[in-house]
Amino acid sequence: MKTSMLQGAKIVSTGSATPSIKVSNEQISSIVETSDEWIFTRTGIKERRILTEYGHSVTNLAVEAALQAITEVSMNPADIDLLILATSSPNDLFGSASSVQNQIGAINALAFDLTAACSGFVIGLVTAAQFIFNGTYKNVLVIGADVLSKWVDWSDRSTCILFGDAAGAVILQSCSINSNSILNFHLKTDGNYTDYLSIAYKENLTPHPILNLYQGSFKYISMNGKEVYKFAVSQVPLSIISCLKDIKMSINDIDWLLLHQANERILIAVAEKLAISRDKIISNLSEYGNTSAASIPLALNEVVKLNKISNDDIIVIAGFGAGLTWGTIILRW
Numbered sequence: 001m002k003t004s005m006l007q008g009a010k011i012v013s014t015g016s017a018t019p020s021i022k023v024s025n026e027q028i029s030s031i032v033e034t035s036d037e038w039i040f041t042r043t044g045i046k047e048r049r050i051l052t053e054y055g056h057s058v059t060n061l062a063v064e065a066a067l068q069a070i071t072e073v074s075m076n077p078a079d080i081d082l083l084i085l086a087t088s089s090p091n092d093l094f095g096s097a098s099s100v101q102n103q104i105g106a107i108n109a110l111a112f113d114l115t116a117a118c119s120g121f122v123i124g125l126v127t128a129a130q131f132i133f134n135g136t137y138k139n140v141l142v143i144g145a146d147v148l149s150k151w152v153d154w155s156d157r158s159t160c161i162l163f164g165d166a167a168g169a170v171i172l173q174s175c176s177i178n179s180n181s182i183l184n185f186h187l188k189t190d191g192n193y194t195d196y197l198s199i200a201y202k203e204n205l206t207p208h209p210i211l212n213l214y215q216g217s218f219k220y221i222s223m224n225g226k227e228v229y230k231f232a233v234s235q236v237p238l239s240i241i242s243c244l245k246d247i248k249m250s251i252n253d254i255d256w257l258l259l260h261q262a263n264e265r266i267l268i269a270v271a272e273k274l275a276i277s278r279d280k281i282i283s284n285l286s287e288y289g290n291t292s293a294a295s296i297p298l299a300l301n302e303v304v305k306l307n308k309i310s311n312d313d314i315i316v317i318a319g320f321g322a323g324l325t326w327g328t329i330i331l332r333w
């Protein structure tokens, strides 16, 4: 992290939201040829939440999570300077952040979407931190929210078992440099593998009859699960090691490992590669599945609300996914 800092940044509150409708592995087994046993042993997932209300979208979950974080610190929404909505499932391709801004009354906040799939929250938090470090803003609301249930092909057993809908939010606030909690970050993209995980825009085969222009529409999620798995277990440990090394920290300094909740086997494999004991892994996959950009702030909010995290604990956060893009943040709580 090569940043000239005028101010430090720290997370002062968290929030999350999930739809009430639970879908169990048994229910999925009635839709596609699979079983609770296969899903649980390969992924660690037991159930996921899906947004079923007509007219509801990612903004409903994002608003609920944001209001929870705002209420927790009794903040006036008008004091939020910037709102970043990390999502890859907006309900408006021009962006959904402005709708969230309007609904929560963050009237003074610049609001924009950030599209980086499962790494969206990590990149959103790093982006927010830059605006705080350089003194531009004091209060930034970062939301990770996705409703991939709307983008999944429910007849494709290789993907539909994995995803769930959720939102998580944090308020990142300026503080003295000595109290800064974003100790370091490391972000990477390898566009060679963009096809491994995508929701592609596909053009129609026939063009517009007069303009000769090809229009189309977005298709369902497609994923090369095996390759994404291999990428995650090889690159995430390297990213974490390099991030720690930069600031002369070691694996022994880590109190909590908070990875993107994609697959329990990935969490365990990464922890084993780094020789981090399993009781330091934060996981809520069994209840929520892979909630994309929401997975890290959702799990963070859960452990914070359970008072598991103590002051000064070192949390290593790492996201990975489509792009392929991945990244680590070292956080002092």
Ligand code: UT7
Residues within 6 Å of the ligand: 033, 034, 035, 038, 039, 042, 043, 118, 157, 158, 161, 197, 224, 225, 226, 227, 228, 229, 232, 262, 263, 266, 290, 292, 320, 321, 322
């Ligand atoms: O959030 C973004 C990041 N995403 C990820 O990190 C996902 C990473 N990948 C994974 O988590 C895993 O690759 C999966 C959970 C998606 C798949 O697990 P896998 O152990 O890699 O299974 P596979 O794709 O190699 O499939 C093994 C077998 C195949 O059958 P054959 O060819 O061996 O006869 C599949 O057809 O399992 C079959 N299969 C299923 N069987 C029952 C695939 N999906 C299912 C299913 N139920 N749902």
